[in-house]
Amino acid sequence: MHCNASLVDSAATGTDHRILDMFRRRGDGILSGEELSDALHISRTAVWKHIKALRDLGYEIAAVPSRGYRLISAPNTLIPPELSAGLDAKRIGSRLVWYREIESTNETAYQLAEEGAAEGTVVLAEAQRLGKGRLGRRWESPDGVNLYCSVILRPPIAPMQAAQLTFSSAVAVARAIEQETDLRPLIKWPNDVLVNGRKVAGLLNELSAETEQVNFIILGIGVNLNMTCDQFPMELRHPATSLLLEQEKAVDRQSFTRVLLRSLDDLYDSFLANGYKPIRDEWLARSTVMGRSVRVTVQEREVTGVVIGIDEYGALLLQVGEGSVEKILAGDVTLI
Numbered sequence: 034m035h036c037n038a039s040l041v042d043s044a045a046t047g048t049d050h051r052i053l054d055m056f057r058r059r060g061d062g063i064l065s066g067e068e069l070s071d072a073l074h075i076s077r078t079a080v081w082k083h084i085k086a087l088r089d090l091g092y093e094i095a096a097v098p099s100r101g102y103r104l105i106s107a108p109n110t111l112i113p114p115e116l117s118a119g120l121d122a123k124r125i126g127s128r129l130v131w132y133r134e135i136e137s138t139n140e141t142a143y144q145l146a147e148e149g150a151a152e153g154t155v156v157l158a159e160a161q162r163l164g165k166g167r168l169g170r171r172w173e174s175p176d177g178v179n180l181y182c183s184v185i186l187r188p189p190i191a192p193m194q195a196a197q198l199t200f201s202s203a204v205a206v207a208r209a210i211e212q213e214t215d216l217r218p219l220i221k222w223p224n225d226v227l228v229n230g231r232k233v234a235g236l237l238n239e240l241s242a243e244t245e246q247v248n249f250i251i252l253g254i255g256v257n258l259n260m261t262c263d264q265f266p267m268e269l270r271h272p273a274t275s276l277l278l279e280q281e282k283a284v285d286r287q288s289f290t291r292v293l294l295r296s297l298d299d300l301y302d303s304f305l306a307n308g309y310k311p312i313r314d315e316w317l318a319r320s321t322v323m324g325r326s327v328r329v330t331v332q333e334r335e336v337t338g339v340v341i342g343i344d345e346y347g348a349l350l351l352q353v354g355e356g357s358v359e360k361i362l363a364g365d366v367t368l369i
Contacts, residue, residue: 048073048075049083049114050114050117051072051073052069052073052080052084053087053104054118055069055072056104057104057118061103062103063097063100063101063102064101064102064103065100065101065102066081066101066102067101069101069102084102087114090108090110090114091107091108091109091110091112092104092106092107092108093105109177109287110131110159110177110286111131111157111159111180111182111286111287111290112131113129113130113131115287116129116157116287116290116291119291120291120295121295122295122298123298123302124152124153124298124301125153125184125186125294125297126153126155126294126295126298127151127153127154128151128153128155129154129155129157130154130155130156131157132157132159133158133159133160134158134159134160134161134162134176135156135158135162136161136162137161137162138157138161138182138183138253139183139237139239139251139253141156141183142154142183142184142185142251142253143241145185146185146241146248146249146251150185151185152185152186152187152249153184153185153298154184154185155182155183155185155294156182156183156184157181157182157290158181158182159176159177159181160175160176160177160181161181175260175264178258178261178275179255179256179257179258179259179260179275179286180255180256180258180286180289180290180293181254181255182254182290183251183252183253183254184251184252184254184297185249185250186198186249186250186251186252186301187247187249187250188247188250188301188304188305189247189305190247191245191246191247192243192245192247194247195238195240195242195247195250196238196347197309197312197313197345197346197347198238198250198301198304199223199224199236199238199252199347200313200316200343200347201297201300201304201312202236202238202252202254202297203224203226203234203316203319204220204296204312204315204316205293205296205297206218206226206234206254206293207219207220207226207319208292208293208296209256209289209292209293210226210228210233210234210276213276213284213285213288213289214276214279214280215280216229216279218233218319219319219320220316220320220321221320222320222322222340222343222349222366223347224236224237224238226256227321228274228279229274230272230321231272231273231274231279232272232273232274233256233257233273233275233276234254234255234257235255236252236253236254236255237253237255238250238251238252238253239251239253252297254293256276256289256293257274257275257276258275258276258277258284258289259275259276259277259283259286260277260278261275261277261278300312309345316343317342317343320340321368322340322349322366322368323340323342324339325340325368325369326339326369327340327351327369328366328367328369329349329351329364329365329366329367330364330365330367331361331363331364332364336351336359336361336364337353337369338351338352338353338354338359340352344360348361348362349361349364349366
């Protein structure tokens with residue numbers, strides 16, 4: 034794992050969480066070192082070390098002479114102490130691991146999953162050096178403006194069903210955009226979320242499986258939240274945008290991420306209880322290609338037809354002639 038030392042794991046910051054909870058309950062008030070020491074059953078020196086650690090994460094905490102500490106502001110990052118406040122995760126988000134910068138959240142999540150990380154672990158980063166898109170493409174990942182996260186799942190399903198969970202990710206992103214903005218997102222097969230016809234999010238699943246069972250699935254999610262025009266490279270293959278550019282107003286990254294993780298948590302619960310059909314139905318209702326004429330590029334081949342749905346394994350169903358239906362497992366779709 035190639036990453037810098039700025040790692041925060043919510044499973045290892047229980048005392049920091051409690052200090053922040055005490056600050057939040059106190060509002061603008063002051064907490065004395067003695068009060069913190071008594072409540073946390075730690076020494077005054079240990080209190081100071083925790084205050085210093087929180088400052089290192091970006092919290093502005095003022096020392097008031099002879100009185101104690103006052104929380105002035107929280108960092109505008111996706112660190113676990115902020116995200117976990119109000120998240121109420123059943124599975125997804127039960128453990129949050131955050132990096133200031135990383136090569137790829139998918140790569141790190143995959144390694145953590147191989148080491149036994151629990152289902153629901155979410156890896157987040159402020160920036161990625163080698164963000165991964167579909168078909169080996171790069172996902173541009175500037176610092177501190179977007180959402181880059183990967184979720185570890187261990188569903189009791191056959192490997193052929195793994196692609197179904199990509200559709201739950203797309204629906205969760207669309208729900209979060211609807212809740213946090215006035216925009217109307219649509220989904221383009223297989224894994225793009227569009228706003229006003231331009232790509233705002235991409236999803237990348239990675240699978241570890243044996244012949245008959247899934248070991249784990251990594252749901253990689255990238256959403257362009259507050260990216261500006263000059264942060265998009267000229268050579269982007271597909272037209273791209275951000276929520277900021279489309280609504281001319283910045284998105285609260287912490288709030289958006291909490292909504293997304295809660296939505297994904299609910300959809301995963303539904304998937305385990307009720308199967309794929311409810312998620313497929315919602316995906317189809319949001320689809321930008323359903324019933325449309327499209328051209329699909331599959332490696333060196335092009336197929337033209339009308340989209341009539343997706344099958345139980347996520348393949349695109351394309352009517353290519355009278356009564357002839359072709360299943361497309363992977364490819365790039367262009368509306369005609």
